[in-house]
Amino acid sequence: MYTTELEKQRMASAQEDPEKLAEFDARVAADDFIEPKDWMPEAYRKTLIRQISQHAHSEIVGMLPEGNWITRAPSLRRKAVLLAKVQDEGGHGLYLYCAAETLGTSRDEMVEALHSGRAKYSTIFNYPTLTWADIGAIGWLVDGAAIMNQVPLQRTSYGPYARAMVRICKEESFHQRQGFEIMMTLANGTAEQKRMAQDALNRWWWPSLMMFGPPDDNSPNSAQSMRWRIKRETNDEIRQRFVDATVPQAEALGLTVPDADLKWNEAKGGYDFGAIDWEEFYAVVRGEGPVAKERMKARTKAWEDGAWVREAALAHAAKRAQRMAAE
Amino acid sequence: MQPINERALKLGDDSLILGQRLSEWCGHAPMLEVDLALANIALDLIGQATLFLGRAGDPDALAFRRDVLDFRNCLLVEQPNGDFAQTVARLFLFSNWQELMLRDLCSSDEFGDIARKSVKEVAYHARYASEWVVRLGDGTDESRGRMIAGLDWMWRFTPELFEGDAAPLRGEWDARIDAVLGDAGLDRPKDSRPILGGRKGHHSEHLGHLLTEMQFLQRAYPGATW
Amino acid sequence: MSKALTGKALTSKEWPLWEVFVRAKNGLSHKHAGSVHAADARMALEAARDTYTRRMEGISLWVVPSASIVASDPGEAAALFEPASDKVYRHPTFYVIPDNVKNI
Numbered sequence: 001m002y003t004t005e006l007e008k009q010r011m012a013s014a015q016e017d018p019e020k021l022a023e024f025d026a027r028v029a030a031d032d033f034i035e036p037k038d039w040m041p042e043a044y045r046k047t048l049i050r051q052i053s054q055h056a057h058s059e060i061v062g063m064l065p066e067g068n069w070i071t072r073a074p075s076l077r078r079k080a081v082l083l084a085k086v087q088d089e090g091g092h093g094l095y096l097y098c099a100a101e102t103l104g105t106s107r108d109e110m111v112e113a114l115h116s117g118r119a120k121y122s123t124i125f126n127y128p129t130l131t132w133a134d135i136g137a138i139g140w141l142v143d144g145a146a147i148m149n150q151v152p153l154q155r156t157s158y159g160p161y162a163r164a165m166v167r168i169c170k171e172e173s174f175h176q177r178q179g180f181e182i183m184m185t186l187a188n189g190t191a192e193q194k195r196m197a198q199d200a201l202n203r204w205w206w207p208s209l210m211m212f213g214p215p216d217d218n219s220p221n222s223a224q225s226m227r228w229r230i231k232r233e234t235n236d237e238i239r240q241r242f243v244d245a246t247v248p249q250a251e252a253l254g255l256t257v258p259d260a261d262l263k264w265n266e267a268k269g270g271y272d273f274g275a276i277d278w279e280e281f282y283a284v285v286r287g288e289g290p291v292a293k294e295r296m297k298a299r300t301k302a303w304e305d306g307a308w309v310r311e312a313a314l315a316h317a318a319k320r321a322q323r324m325a326a327e
Numbered sequence: 328m329q330p331i332n333e334r335a336l337k338l339g340d341d342s343l344i345l346g347q348r349l350s351e352w353c354g355h356a357p358m359l360e361v362d363l364a365l366a367n368i369a370l371d372l373i374g375q376a377t378l379f380l381g382r383a384g385d386p387d388a389l390a391f392r393r394d395v396l397d398f399r400n401c402l403l404v405e406q407p408n409g410d411f412a413q414t415v416a417r418l419f420l421f422s423n424w425q426e427l428m429l430r431d432l433c434s435s436d437e438f439g440d441i442a443r444k445s446v447k448e449v450a451y452h453a454r455y456a457s458e459w460v461v462r463l464g465d466g467t468d469e470s471r472g473r474m475i476a477g478l479d480w481m482w483r484f485t486p487e488l489f490e491g492d493a494a495p496l497r498g499e500w501d502a503r504i505d506a507v508l509g510d511a512g513l514d515r516p517k518d519s520r521p522i523l524g525g526r527k528g529h530h531s532e533h534l535g536h537l538l539t540e541m542q543f544l545q546r547a548y549p550g551a552t553w
Numbered sequence: 554m555s556k557a558l559t560g561k562a563l564t565s566k567e568w569p570l571w572e573v574f575v576r577a578k579n580g581l582s583h584k585h586a587g588s589v590h591a592a593d594a595r596m597a598l599e600a601a602r603d604t605y606t607r608r609m610e611g612i613s614l615w616v617v618p619s620a621s622i623v624a625s626d627p628g629e630a631a632a633l634f635e636p637a638s639d640k641v642y643r644h645p646t647f648y649v650i651p652d653n654v655k656n657i
Contacts, residue, residue: 038627063354063362070350074544074553075387076343076377080370083350087366091604094359098588101570107590108567132544132553164587171608182553190551298355306357308473309411310568312466313592319465320593358568360589360600367603458595 016041028229033159036102044228045103048158050119051230052100053110057121059093061114061295065129066138074132081178082135088175092168099160115300117287124207126289133186133193133200139179141201141208144246147172148238149212157229180249187253201250202258209273210281212239218278244270329491331437332383333399337526338438339379340400342445343390344534345421346372347541348408357411364455368418371448378441391545395535396528403484405525405534409477412463412470416477419456423503424488425449427496457507464511471513478516486521570619571597573604575611583615591616 020039027034034040066086073079097107113119124142129135150172153165186197213219213235225231243262250257261274284292329337349369356362380386403421408414426449432442463474489497508515524530544553568590574583586605591597597616605611625633641647650657 035627037624060354060359067354070353071347071540072543074391076373076380076390078553079350080373080377083353083366083370083373086353087363087370087607090354090359090362090366091607094363094589094604095587097359098570101588106567167587185553189553190548192548193551302355302357305355306361306411308467308469309357309361309463310592311566312470313462313596314566314568315470316462316466317593358590360568360591360596360604364599364603367607455599458599462592462596 025227028157028227031155031157031229033162034157035159044230047225047228048161048230049100049103049105052096052103052158052161053105053113054120054122056093056096056100056110057114057119058125059089059096061121061125061299063089063093064295064298065125065127065291066135068129069132069135072132073135078182085139085175085178088171092164092171095164095167096161099158099164102160111303115296115303117296120285122211123281123284123289124211126284126287126292126295127203127207128291130203131196131200133183133196134204136179136182136186136197137200137204139175139177140183140249141179141204141246142211143172143175143179145208145211145242147176148242148245152232152238153230155229155232161230183253183255187255197253198255201255205258206276206280207284209239209243209276210284212236212242214278214281215276240270243273247271334437335379335381335383336389336397336399337401338432338441339376339383339386339389340398341404341421341425342372342379343376344398344400344537345404345417346370346376347537348404348406349414349418351408352414361411365414368452368455371445371452375441375445375448378445379438382437382441387545391542395530395538398528398530398534398538399526400530400534401484401487402522402525402531403481403488405531405537406481406484407533409480410473412473413477413480415456415459415463416474416481418452419460419507420478420481420485420504421488422449422453422456424485424493424496424500426453427499427503428493431496453503457503460507460513461511464508464513474511475513475516478513482516483519483522487523487525490523490526568592568596571601571616572619572622573597573601574615574617575601575605576613576615577611579612583613586610588619589616 021041024034024039024041024044034044063086066082066089070079070083070086073082097110100110101107110119114121124145129138147169150165150169154162154169156162156165183197183200186193216222216234216236219235222231222234226234247257247262259274261272263272264270265272283289287296346369349365349372352365353362353369356365376390377386380389383389401421403417406413406417408417426446429442429446429449432438433446435442460474463470465471488500505515544551569592570588571591572588573586575586576583586601589597589600589604591600594616598614601614601616606614637643
């Protein structure tokens with residue numbers, strides 16, 4: 001999901017020193033880790049900055065749809081769990097921004113790129129959370145999809161990114177389960193609650209499938225990213241795995257996956273599923289998602305409203321240092 | 328001494344309402360690191376609320392199905408977040424009081440166990456807020472102005488903290504507040520006529536809106552399990 | 554706080570970066586956990602606490618301004634580290650001792 005932009009970028013490593021490049025390629029091919037001060041091709045560095053910062057932005061923007069329900073969570077336990085979970089997303093954004101910073105960018109630069117619309121984030125967060133069931137559906141489906149994307153990245157070639165992903169995957173393990181638990185409670189609840197749960201599944205199913213990015217035949221640079229080990233499986237492979245894992249879970253909930261073409265295919269040992277509306281996907285990538293403007297407005301407002309706080313803390317640190325120097 | 332239920336409600340509602348307020352910041356704080364810090368504080372408070380309200384009955388029923396007149400929190404915690412300085416002012420004034428109050432409660436039979444756990448959390452809240460008062464008070468002209476305004480907004484509600492049993496805490500609280508304000512280069516806000524009533528259920532207009540939001544699902548779907 | 558750091562803080566609007574080291578329990582050394590941005594040392598410690606010890610990961614923290622870390626250059630790795638590779642006599646397995654000789 002976080003790699004959709006990356007794939008549109010043409011990699012050019014023509015001007016690099018061929019000897020260093022060959023050595024680098026060999027190291028990566030041997031599953032060695034690349035560390036911040038190591039030589040790396042410029043295109044690798046740029047691609048990583050883009051991918052990691054996109055991933056970080058997704059975590060941060062992703063706080064908003066779920067944050068929308070923290071103050072309305074229906075019990076104290078649900079409130080604490082949701083707040084802890086959304087806070088985790090913030091923490092994950094923080095780890096990832098720091099990982100990207102080791103490549104020579106700064107958090108300010110990345111935030112500026114997000115707010116100006118140059119940087120992208122996962123399309124999924126441009127859909128609204130209408131009911132409490134959406135919190136369940138996000139945990140179950142969106143975090144479920146994210147985990148499938150993220151687990152292979154623990155072995156990604158760039159050390160700081162891989163280490164951030166190890167921490168993130170460890171922490172995310174409760175996210176999907178809490179979402180499923182919400183869905184289960186609703187599915188076993190009143191008629192109104194069941195309706196909520198089914199409606200949430202109806203709205204989140206297709207956007208969740210889109211999280212894995214465009215189909216492989218329309219993903220021209222995947223091959224380079226795979227060679228660089230910053231992507232370890234193709235979009236369609238992970239998407240298939242997600243469908244195969246999730247459909248039985250929906251059945252366990254007694255909910256219906258909104259896809260008339262969904263059918264078990266014995267021969268391939270997986271589900272066949274209906275066509276994804278890629279036109280909608282690309283529209284959301286372009287920033288035309290239902291609540292894309294609201295998401296960016298909320299992020300920009302938080303950043304701008306906080307400017308005086310960030311400045312004040314620096315001013316105070318400088319004053320204190322000056323006073324200490326004078327003593 | 329008040330009956331155990333009434334005291335549990337006071338303790339629980341203070342933590343619940345401030346936790347709810349702080350959770351409003353999630354995703355909107357001035358800096359990611361601050362976002363995480365405020366969420367941690369809110370989580371501590373929600374945990375305290377669950378424990379204290381549990382001594383008065385079913386914590387969820389109490390949190391989600393009482394109306395304004397039955398809430399026993401102080402007026403200070405229900406005040407709106409305002410800007411970051413106003414949020415810091417509220418946390419600073421409240422946590423410094425709450426820490427002293429919990430410290431004394433550690434030896435109580437009814438609440439000692441909860442207080443001993445909570446007092447450590449609150450000591451951190453007080454420290455965190457006090458440091459921000461100093462940074463903002465002694466930062467830029469703008470932050471100083473905002474810190475003064477935040478303290479001014481909240482100050483009217485501090486006398487309520489020292490009603491009844493809590494009166495003896497006043498001296499130590501004053502000393503703590505003055506020390507931090509001194510470091511921040513700020514004057515103590517002028518005392519005005521105290522605004523009281525929270526402990527009797529006579530709240531500000533803000534609490535009704537907070538409850539409307541917090542209690543929405545439980546009110547809209549009575550009897551449902553979540 | 555180091556002079557270098559303050560100097561950087563004055564020219565940049567961004568809070569400086571700090572490296573965070575966490576001791577999981579007594580008896581273990583502090584281990585690098587990640588980084589945080591903070592305007593001063595106290596804030597860095599608190600941000601480290603709020604970010605890296607939310608799941609009981611630690612009982613002690615170090616924070617160090619990232620700018621103060623002096624790192625070896627990977628380009629010199631060969632000169633720095635390869636000379637150690639032929640000093641096999643530093644390892645106990647280098648020495649052949651008969652099986653019937655014990656406690657050595």
